[in-house]
Amino acid sequence: MKKIILSIFAMSLLIVSCSSDDDATPSEPLGAYEDGIIVSGEGGPSSISFISEDLMTSENQIYFNVNNEATGVYLQSLGFNDDKAYIVVDAGTITVVNRYTFEKLGTISTGLTTPRYIAFANGKGYITNWGDPYDETDDFVAVVDLTANTVISTIPVGNGPEQILAEDNVVYVSHKGAYTTNNIVSVINTSSDVLTTTITVNDNPDEMLVDDNGDLVVLSSGKPAWTGDETKAAITKIDMDTNTVSTTLEFSDGEHPELMTYLNGHLYYNLGSSILSITDDATAVTSIPLFTTAATTLYGMAAKDDRLYFADAVDYTSAGQLFIYDDTSYSLINSFNAPVVASKIYFN
Amino acid sequence: MRYRLLLFFVLLIGNLAQAQIVTDSVQHLDEVVLSDAKLKRYSKGYKLSILKDSLLQKNKASFTDLLRFNTNIYFKENGFGMVSSPSFRGTNASQTAVIWNGISINSQLTGQTDFNTINTTNFNSIAIRSGGGSVQYGSGAIGGSIHLNNTLSFKQHFDHTATLSYGSYETKNISYLSSYSNEKFSVNVGLNYIDSENDYKYLNTDQSNENGAFQNGSINANLGYVLSSKDVLKLYHQTFIGDREFSGTVSSPSLAKYEDQNFRTMLEWSRFGTAIDSKLKIAHLQEHFKYFGNKNTDNFTFGKVNTYLVNYTADIDLLTDLKLNPIVSYNYYEGSGSSFNNPNRKEFSTTALLLYNPNEKWHYGLNIRQDVTSGFESPLLFSFDVAYNVSNFYQLKLNGSKNYRVPTFNDLYWQPGGNLSLVPETSYQLDLGQEFTYKNTSLKVNTFYIKTSDLIQWTPNDSGFWSPENIAETQNYGAEATIEITHKIKAHQFSLQGNYAYTVSEDLETDAQLIYVPYHKANINLAYAYKRMSMFIQHLYTGEVYTTPENLSGRFYSVEAYQLTNFGIDFKLFQAKKQQIDLGLKVNNLFNTVYENVAFRPMPDRNFNFQIQYKF
Numbered sequence: 001m002k003k004i005i006l007s008i009f010a011m012s013l014l015i016v017s018c019s020s021d022d023d024a025t026p027s028e029p030l031g032a033y034e035d036g037i038i039v040s041g042e043g044g045p046s047s048i049s050f051i052s053e054d055l056m057t058s059e060n061q062i063y064f065n066v067n068n069e070a071t072g073v074y075l076q077s078l079g080f081n082d083d084k085a086y087i088v089v090d091a092g093t094i095t096v097v098n099r100y101t102f103e104k105l106g107t108i109s110t111g112l113t114t115p116r117y118i119a120f121a122n123g124k125g126y127i128t129n130w131g132d133p134y135d136e137t138d139d140f141v142a143v144v145d146l147t148a149n150t151v152i153s154t155i156p157v158g159n160g161p162e163q164i165l166a167e168d169n170v171v172y173v174s175h176k177g178a179y180t181t182n183n184i185v186s187v188i189n190t191s192s193d194v195l196t197t198t199i200t201v202n203d204n205p206d207e208m209l210v211d212d213n214g215d216l217v218v219l220s221s222g223k224p225a226w227t228g229d230e231t232k233a234a235i236t237k238i239d240m241d242t243n244t245v246s247t248t249l250e251f252s253d254g255e256h257p258e259l260m261t262y263l264n265g266h267l268y269y270n271l272g273s274s275i276l277s278i279t280d281d282a283t284a285v286t287s288i289p290l291f292t293t294a295a296t297t298l299y300g301m302a303a304k305d306d307r308l309y310f311a312d313a314v315d316y317t318s319a320g321q322l323f324i325y326d327d328t329s330y331s332l333i334n335s336f337n338a339p340v341v342a343s344k345i346y347f348n
Numbered sequence: 349m350r351y352r353l354l355l356f357f358v359l360l361i362g363n364l365a366q367a368q369i370v371t372d373s374v375q376h377l378d379e380v381v382l383s384d385a386k387l388k389r390y391s392k393g394y395k396l397s398i399l400k401d402s403l404l405q406k407n408k409a410s411f412t413d414l415l416r417f418n419t420n421i422y423f424k425e426n427g428f429g430m431v432s433s434p435s436f437r438g439t440n441a442s443q444t445a446v447i448w449n450g451i452s453i454n455s456q457l458t459g460q461t462d463f464n465t466i467n468t469t470n471f472n473s474i475a476i477r478s479g480g481g482s483v484q485y486g487s488g489a490i491g492g493s494i495h496l497n498n499t500l501s502f503k504q505h506f507d508h509t510a511t512l513s514y515g516s517y518e519t520k521n522i523s524y525l526s527s528y529s530n531e532k533f534s535v536n537v538g539l540n541y542i543d544s545e546n547d548y549k550y551l552n553t554d555q556s557n558e559n560g561a562f563q564n565g566s567i568n569a570n571l572g573y574v575l576s577s578k579d580v581l582k583l584y585h586q587t588f589i590g591d592r593e594f595s596g597t598v599s600s601p602s603l604a605k606y607e608d609q610n611f612r613t614m615l616e617w618s619r620f621g622t623a624i625d626s627k628l629k630i631a632h633l634q635e636h637f638k639y640f641g642n643k644n645t646d647n648f649t650f651g652k653v654n655t656y657l658v659n660y661t662a663d664i665d666l667l668t669d670l671k672l673n674p675i676v677s678y679n680y681y682e683g684s685g686s687s688f689n690n691p692n693r694k695e696f697s698t699t700a701l702l703l704y705n706p707n708e709k710w711h712y713g714l715n716i717r718q719d720v721t722s723g724f725e726s727p728l729l730f731s732f733d734v735a736y737n738v739s740n741f742y743q744l745k746l747n748g749s750k751n752y753r754v755p756t757f758n759d760l761y762w763q764p765g766g767n768l769s770l771v772p773e774t775s776y777q778l779d780l781g782q783e784f785t786y787k788n789t790s791l792k793v794n795t796f797y798i799k800t801s802d803l804i805q806w807t808p809n810d811s812g813f814w815s816p817e818n819i820a821e822t823q824n825y826g827a828e829a830t831i832e833i834t835h836k837i838k839a840h841q842f843s844l845q846g847n848y849a850y851t852v853s854e855d856l857e858t859d860a861q862l863i864y865v866p867y868h869k870a871n872i873n874l875a876y877a878y879k880r881m882s883m884f885i886q887h888l889y890t891g892e893v894y895t896t897p898e899n900l901s902g903r904f905y906s907v908e909a910y911q912l913t914n915f916g917i918d919f920k921l922f923q924a925k926k927q928q929i930d931l932g933l934k935v936n937n938l939f940n941t942v943y944e945n946v947a948f949r950p951m952p953d954r955n956f957n958f959q960i961q962y963k964f
Contacts, residue, residue, distance in 0.1 A: 045904050045948055061904050070948060072600025091600030134647035226764040297808055318897050
């Protein structure tokens, strides 16, 4: 009975607040998470944090706070398209939310096996899938109808498709190799949804971006020494008109960068928790760090508006950290609590 | 009281057996019936609690639940029936030793025992020994040890027990126990099979436990043969074959599956002399697991370890009040697995236990052990214990010890990451116990302090993979109380048993409570019996546990405290001289409480189990 009274009371409040909304100006905010930084953590438990653009407020577990349910294990990545955000969880579901309110809108729950990343092109979604990670031949890119939130077709690709980047009507997929190793970038035509070609790069390609010259830049971390078969890491630039490698900048043995971002003509990458940078016309990589971040376990990296952002997974069990640095003085601007195993940084 | 009754029971059987064999010295009795006689004799200054077979018979389905509701031990269970690991006095899962008839059966791969891979059918008793026991029981006996004991009596009998049960989530259990003996020969066999869909509803959601089905079968067979008036030969065997799906969390389903195969066989030859009793044990243990990330495929990873063991022990009466028990043991372990090649380890250990009973009031124990192990150096271990009977109803117990936990195969050989320069974790501890016994009431109060150094922790290293190191240091302290009361009014029998534990377990660097260790845990069991009917109600309180090292409270940082109640009723349908039929109904989670034991892994809603047992 008490519950019913409470809910009537709550509904009446809602009506009152709705009616007062009628007077609001047209420039009302799109949601609580409109302007700011979004940090996702793999967990467990996985979660998503928000920090306002002015760095004045922050909120952890925003998806849980809004929807009263948790994101699953392990939260791999987020993708953004128009006013929607897509939360990609390894276990096989993608949750679609309003990117400004984080209210759940739906899920893509069938047809995916170990999904990793999502990109958008030609009005469709493209999701990399490892399939069974022990099986090197069942990997695919799922094509998603963004209205129905269903997988409409799958494109078989090489082992371990990881990050995915859309440029016009083409998507590029880096193949880090799931539980083993790979050394290709797949190119998919989104008009026909077929694999048009693969480009060979150094071992374990992961992060990708497009630089100011219009080149696709791929970071391959190489095979580390402990595998007993060390290979060199490299930054590879691909001409997207011809889909061929134009430049390969190799690292020395023992140097295996894993993260990369780009800001104001500078390509930033890491060696451990140290940050290094080269310009677009560099002919070799550098080994001289600009600075060392405060991160214990540097696990994610992003850049925007003269700031560099670093996600710290700490010990993989404690709450993660987000560190924000100035991109010219390399001084720490601020730091925030972030999800457990904080890994990805996005901007709203 | 229950404990005392059991002791009496054991002694009685022993006496009868003994009368047919050698002398009537009390010392020999345990040697005949028990494989691990030193548990009783050399643990005078330790808290020892015994769960007897009638209780084990009632809790076939879950060893975890049995201990959770009847002892101070806290369990971290990844959803009902999934991997379950203990925390004994705030220590971690690899710091509790599980001892099968005197030998340790903790996994050589993980250092732990998964309590959901042990079926208690056909163990005659389970003893919980609180406090450090590495001198007697080797690696891992830091928080305490849990002893699974089989007794072989040579009293003439031939009886059978068949049990069938059916319960919620299509849980089916069938078991059969048979025991036969004459003066020369004794055999008992237990077979058990359990199968459950385990698809319980996640309360307050529209979800259920989708990938949680399990089935397992076990065989427990023991043979004893009296060779001569001085020699007894015994063979113990246990097989456990289990197949489990691994359920996911509330927000993500899982397709994983896990298969366990454990085989344990031990041959024991006991020889009884006038001043020396000796015992030679030869054992083979095999643990084997297969993990399928996706149960619909044939891709799996595995680990397998064979353990070969030879153990010689003698019980020597140096003087009438001074006993010496030297033990020499050689263990050879060979492993293989997906994540390492074929490592092996050799371990030679020498132990000396000394017991001095100057009079009825005082018992002193002094014990030392040194291991020589391939690969790393083991510390010299020691322990001492004192028991003092202040009066007929008040006893003081004190023990102190240095204990260890050796690096596991995973710690040493995992590729990549395995660290060959690890040393054993070492721990010092003190435990003061007081026991009050008055008429039908007993109260045990213990306070303890444990400091552990060189704790092995896996952390990410500079090369980009995880590797174990001897880094952490912890201290645990706390208090435990156990009360037992029985009362009888004419044909009405009442009994009450309760446990409470307060446990602080801190990382000495951060002074923060370790994750998954509750400050408070309590349980209470009330039983009532009248003529053919008996019923019980049991209640458990588990305090909040932190799930991240920062000790924050909330959905993402801790698991809420919970209280849980079970109820059961049994009725003797038929009772004749040699036959008996019992019916039983058990209701678990009587009040349909929403609770989790591990974050985001809901536990079952209210569920029922119906059992019929036929003894003949």
